[in-house]
Amino acid sequence: MTNTIYFGDNLPILQSLPDESVDLIYIDPPFNTGKTQARTQIRTQRSENGDRTGFGGQRYETLKLGTRGYLDIFDDYLSFLEPRLEEARRLLKAHGSLYFHIDYREVHYCKILLDGIFGRDSFLNEIIWAYDYGGKSKTRWPAKHDNILFYAKDPGNYIFNSEAIDREPYMAPGLVGPEKAKRGKLPTDTWWHTIVGTNSKERTGYPTQKPLGVINRIIQASSLPGQVVMDFFAGSGTVGESCINLDREFILVDNNRESLEAMARRFTGVKNIEWVNFDPKQYQDKNKEFRVKSKENQQADFDYLVSLSKYLRSEYEEESGLWEESPFDWMVELSPPRKGALGKRILTTWCKVKGLFVDTSSENGVDIIINGHPCAIKFSFLWSEGFYKFQQIRDQEYEYVICLGLSPNSAHCWVLQKDHVMQNSTSQHGGSHGSDTNWFSVDPNNPEEWLSSCGGTLEAAYKILSSLEHK
Numbered sequence: 483m484t485n486t487i488y489f490g491d492n493l494p495i496l497q498s499l500p501d502e503s504v505d506l507i508y509i510d511p512p513f514n515t516g517k518t519q520a521r522t523q524i525r526t527q528r529s530e531n532g533d534r535t536g537f538g539g540q541r542y543e544t545l546k547l548g549t550r551g552y553l554d555i556f557d558d559y560l561s562f563l564e565p566r567l568e569e570a571r572r573l574l575k576a577h578g579s580l581y582f583h584i585d586y587r588e589v590h591y592c593k594i595l596l597d598g599i600f601g602r603d604s605f606l607n608e609i610i611w612a613y614d615y616g617g618k619s620k621t622r623w624p625a626k627h628d629n630i631l632f633y634a635k636d637p638g639n640y641i642f643n644s645e646a647i648d649r650e651p652y653m654a655p656g657l658v659g660p661e662k663a664k665r666g667k668l669p670t671d672t673w674w675h676t677i678v679g680t681n682s683k684e685r686t687g688y689p690t691q692k693p694l695g696v697i698n699r700i701i702q703a704s705s706l707p708g709q710v711v712m713d714f715f716a717g718s719g720t721v722g723e724s725c726i727n728l729d730r731e732f733i734l735v736d737n738n739r740e741s742l743e744a745m746a747r748r749f750t751g752v753k754n755i756e757w758v759n760f761d762p763k764q765y766q767d768k769n770k771e772f773r774v775k776s777k778e779n780q781q782a783d784f785d786y787l788v789s790l791s792k793y794l795r796s797e798y799e800e801e802s803g804l805w806e807e808s809p810f811d812w813m814v815e816l817s818p819p820r821k822g823a824l825g826k827r828i829l830t831t832w833c834k835v836k837g838l839f840v841d842t843s844s845e846n847g848v849d850i851i852i853n854g855h856p857c858a859i860k861f862s863f864l865w866s867e868g869f870y871k872f873q874q875i876r877d878q879e880y881e882y883v884i885c886l887g888l889s890p891n892s893a894h895c896w897v898l899q900k901d902h903v904m905q906n907s908t909s910q911h912g913g914s915h916g917s918d919t920n921w922f923s924v925d926p927n928n929p930e931e932w933l934s935s936c937g938g939t940l941e942a943a944y945k946i947l948s949s950l951e952h953k
């Protein structure tokens with residue numbers, strides 16, 4: 483497919499395109515669409531001191547009745563947007579999504595409109611694009627951000643390639659270790675990015691041009707290479723440039739001749755563009771070449787495999803999605819030994835913070851000493867079947883086993899005397915060379931009778947630990 487750039491009002495152009503033909507739409511509509519200025523209503527009345535002379539030489543003064551209400555003005559704007567957004571939804575493929583870029587003053591009205599068209603469940607994020615330039619108010623917090631509303635056509639099935647997203651530096655790299663600090667972190671819904679500055683290489687001269695960094699991130703996250711991205715308020719064509727660099731197809735629309743001229747200059751040398759209703763030649767310098775950003779292109783095939791595998795993941799993975807919203811989600815991915823070590827560290831630190839007397843030990847099978855009592859620590863995440871499994875319990879030199887369980891949004895803890903746990907857990911053969919170990923599982927909502935006086939909640943476990951006599 484070739485890329486297409488249309489010159490004209492976007493509504494009839496959108497109406498002429500087939501259903502479900504676009505994978506991703508990004509738009510950045512202007513607020514001043516012509517019909518939306520404040521209209522001040524006036525009335526004149528007779529007055530000795532009036533500033534006007536009227537019928538029969540009478541003096542009149544002009545009274546301002548007030549500026550037309552803000553809600554009316556937004557009504558005009560929203561009725562301009564509404565049919566275009568309805569078309570946008572129709573054009574999106576089933577897995578498609580929309581990013582709607584708007585000013586902080588209008589975002590609330592637009593959110594209500596978009597919720598009505600896409601459905602409230604389809605709203606996924608409000609991205610805050612924060613920048614810092616220009617003058618700053620001294621009378622209120624200087625407003626230095628735009629809002630980008632992100633909707634999926636189907637909130638149960640949409641493209642989001644977290645692996646392909648450019649990462650950003652940690653705010654406190656010293657806290658995460660050198661490897662993680664080098665890799666950076668995934669962005670949140672607040673993005674710091676400079677505007678297109680006067681001396682920026684990206685600058686096209688079109689006044690409302692948005693930075694490639696912001697648009698690239700959206701396109702990388704919410705489309706795959708080869709897919710179709712649309713911007714029907716295209717301006718300088720930032721979405722087009724991003725698509726060329728990231729190997730996507732694009733459809734751009736704008737009704738302003740200057741925008742088309744800016745895009746003609748910007749895409750000089752790009753062969754596979756169909757220009758509809760506009761001839762770009764006179765704005766293009768034959769000697770100029772469009773330079774694809776090579777770094778992105780070298781990566782394109784690899785990124786494609788990564789993002790495709792991410793996209794297909796949900797079809798192949800038997801994951802319940804249990805941990806998706808959990809603050810512990812990052813821990814679930816760790817290898818079992820690292821999980822175990824982390825669990826021990828969490829429990830040890832918690833005991834110290836709670837004021838228990840904690841010491842270390844090199845004794846076989848002893849992880850910590852609490853109030854002088856040697857303890858082993860066992861750790862488990864909640865399994866998808868809804869239980870914890872505490873394993874590798876051996877008859878060693880400790881008195882108590884402390885079992886810490888983490889669920890997506892809660893935590894449990896049992897404190898068990900060694901004999902008690904050895905009697906009630908299941909033995910597992912360690913093979914011809916290994917030693918036998920025990921394990922037990924527990925449903926935190928319905929623990930077995932033998933666990934009833936051994937804690938369960940963090941509070942109950944703490945009570946047991948703090949009541950251990952000091953030795």
Ligand SMILES: C[S@@+](CC[C@H](N)C(=O)[O-])C[C@H]1O[C@@H](n2cnc3c(N)ncnc32)[C@H](O)[C@@H]1O
Nearest residue numbers: 491492510690691692715717718720736737738
């Ligand atoms: C804020 S600018 C977009 C800037 C763009 N994101 C960029 O990076 O350059 C909005 C654009 O929408 C265009 N526009 C406004 N009303 C339109 C309409 N009815 N049909 C098509 N384009 C329209 C304007 O001409 C303007 O170029």
